[in-house]
Amino acid sequence: MNPVLDALRTQAFVDDTAKIVDQFRNDPDRLSRMSLEVAGLYIDVSKQSWTKSSFDRSIEVFEQSGLSEAREKMWTGQTINVSEGRAVLHVALRDSDAENLRLRGAEITADVKTARDAMKAYADGIRSGAITGSSGKAFRTIVHIGIGGSDLGPRLVYQALTPLTPQIDVRFVANVDGSELALALAGLDPAETLVIAVSKTFTTQETLANFLAAREWLVAALGVEAAQSHMAAVSAAPDKTGAYGIAADRVFGFKDWVGGRYSLWSAVSLSLVIALGYEVYERLLAGAHEMDQHFLTAPFDRNAPVLLAAAQLYNRIGLNRPSRAVIPYVHRLRRLAAFLQQLEMESNGKRTSPTGEVLPTATCPVVFGDEGTNAQHAFFQMLHQSEDVVPLELIAVENNAEASDDMQKKLLSNVIAQGEAFMVGKSLETSEAECRALGFDAAKTAQIAPQKVCPGNKPSTLVLINELTPETLGALLALYEHKTFAEGIVLGLNSFDQWGVELGKTLASAVLKDFAAEVPAEHDPSTAALIARVKG
Numbered sequence: 443m444n445p446v447l448d449a450l451r452t453q454a455f456v457d458d459t460a461k462i463v464d465q466f467r468n469d470p471d472r473l474s475r476m477s478l479e480v481a482g483l484y485i486d487v488s489k490q491s492w493t494k495s496s497f498d499r500s501i502e503v504f505e506q507s508g509l510s511e512a513r514e515k516m517w518t519g520q521t522i523n524v525s526e527g528r529a530v531l532h533v534a535l536r537d538s539d540a541e542n543l544r545l546r547g548a549e550i551t552a553d554v555k556t557a558r559d560a561m562k563a564y565a566d567g568i569r570s571g572a573i574t575g576s577s578g579k580a581f582r583t584i585v586h587i588g589i590g591g592s593d594l595g596p597r598l599v600y601q602a603l604t605p606l607t608p609q610i611d612v613r614f615v616a617n618v619d620g621s622e623l624a625l626a627l628a629g630l631d632p633a634e635t636l637v638i639a640v641s642k643t644f645t646t647q648e649t650l651a652n653f654l655a656a657r658e659w660l661v662a663a664l665g666v667e668a669a670q671s672h673m674a675a676v677s678a679a680p681d682k683t684g685a686y687g688i689a690a691d692r693v694f695g696f697k698d699w700v701g702g703r704y705s706l707w708s709a710v711s712l713s714l715v716i717a718l719g720y721e722v723y724e725r726l727l728a729g730a731h732e733m734d735q736h737f738l739t740a741p742f743d744r745n746a747p748v749l750l751a752a753a754q755l756y757n758r759i760g761l762n763r764p765s766r767a768v769i770p771y772v773h774r775l776r777r778l779a780a781f782l783q784q785l786e787m788e789s790n791g792k793r794t795s796p797t798g799e800v801l802p803t804a805t806c807p808v809v810f811g812d813e814g815t816n817a818q819h820a821f822f823q824m825l826h827q828s829e830d831v832v833p834l835e836l837i838a839v840e841n842n843a844e845a846s847d848d849m850q851k852k853l854l855s856n857v858i859a860q861g862e863a864f865m866v867g868k869s870l871e872t873s874e875a876e877c878r879a880l881g882f883d884a885a886k887t888a889q890i891a892p893q894k895v896c897p898g899n900k901p902s903t904l905v906l907i908n909e910l911t912p913e914t915l916g917a918l919l920a921l922y923e924h925k926t927f928a929e930g931i932v933l934g935l936n937s938f939d940q941w942g943v944e945l946g947k948t949l950a951s952a953v954l955k956d957f958a959a960e961v962p963a964e965h966d967p968s969t970a971a972l973i974a975r976v977k978g
């Protein structure tokens with residue numbers, strides 16, 4: 443029983459038939475109350491399914507959820523990730539105010555500063571040419587090897603901010619499917635290549651397998667000793683890196699109070715700091731910090747992360763909508779949906795409370811998406827006409843210096859029109875009129891018009907980024923982190939562990955053993971047949 447969420451569901455039930463478009467007539471202040479501008483982001487949730495009462499009820503849910511106290515606990519470094527016995531302090535990585543850091547105990551200040559300085563020195567050395575490959579050649583390419591939180595954030599940020607002609611290129615490798623590494627190494631000169639293994643635990647099968655294969659590639663071309671200066675590692679378990687032949691002065695650490703999917707602010711982004719420059723990294727942190735301050739101080743009904751979280755809970759819990767589509771109309775943010783899939787679904791895709799009780803409600807929707815306008819020519823057909831309601835998150839950039847004014851206007855016209863189209867839909871009357879305008883006779887109109895109908899009344903949120911800069915990108919990603927945190931608190935779960943991923947890993951290592959075993963372990967006939975097939 444979760445009384446605050448029950449109240450929300452009751453309100454949603456009452457408002458179930460409400461038309462979004464009518465709410466603007468019923469409530470002249472709707473747009474101003476449900477939109478705000480912060481850290482270079484304009485956020486509009488007025489096309490969500492709320493009535494005035496259900497919006498107010500949704501905000502009350504957060505006021506009654508203990509979110510303020512939980513936020514304080516996080517910011518002051520208390521052990522809120524109870525099952526792993528850890529604090530959650532990724533926000534400290536983007537807080538350059540030493541006074542604040544000291545509040546959390548002395549060692550954090552030193553840790554954060556030491557890690558930043560080490561990254562900066564190494565990156566500046568490579569960018570200036572003071573640090574080179576074994577043959578004295580400058581590094582031209584970084585092969586960033588990592589998966590999950592050690593890949594999705596850095597890959598998203600690199601694609602978002604990389605210059606058109608980068609001084610140093612970054613190629614990302616995550617999957618243990620050897621094709622990804624093969625494609626990443628293709629055409630590279632080992633003498634100009636730096637391989638960085640990125641893993642919080644330094645135990646992840648895919649990352650270690652890819653790193654060993656990449657090291658072999660280096661050693662084959664350069665020899666064991668020379669290869670050393672072409673390898674580096676990032677980990678919260680630096681003690682594990684030595685076994686992989688990585689020199690101690692090429693290991694960059696971070697602490698276990700940084701969760702994997704919240705780690706892009708840490709040394710996990712070393713590849714970016716080298717390729718884009720320390721200054722870009724600092725600006726990314728500054729943008730995220732501005733959103734942190736907003737989240738910390740803004741009242742909940744004017745708090746961007748809370749507004750996005752409230753829309754999601756209203757859709758997921760209030761109206762039982764099991765999915766959410768994230769559509770960045772920004773080619774440089776084409777990996778945003780993938781990043782949010784891990785951030786939100788690995789954080790809040792849970793079924794029990796931190797004390798082990800099964801939760802009384804659903805939790806996280808299925809998050810999916812692709813870049814706009816591409817998605818319009820792929821799955822929008824279903825989103826527009828299906829009876830299923832999939833709430834949308836539309837993200838766009840207002841000013842893009844890389845695009846002509848004409849193309850930018852075309853792009854923005856699409857994202858704005860889609861929000862409207864999902865809300866207003868297309869009625870049978872409109873469809874019939876269209877058919878008649880096309881010269882269809884009554885029989886053909888009766889056949890075709892119903893097929894053109896779009897039910898509409900489908901909600902969307904728009905996040906409009908003034909210009910895609912390191913600051914606004916930092917703010918955008920911090921926005922989603924705090925949205926996810928706020929939802930987790932209301933749902934009554936621990937957003938910072940991920941016990942559910944272990945089963946697949948355990949079974950994978952058992953199957954791997956079975957491939958080599960004389961007599962494989964007991965499995966169901968389908969699994970046994972597959973193992974036998976691979977064993978040949």
Ligand SMILES: O=P(O)(O)OC[C@H]1O[C@](O)(CO)[C@@H](O)[C@@H]1O
Pocket residue numbers: 589590591592640641642643644645646649702703788940943
């Ligand atoms: O950085 P690591 O320790 O290699 O882990 C990679 C990813 O694997 C996970 O543990 C899930 O399997 C994620 O939480 C994490 O981001």
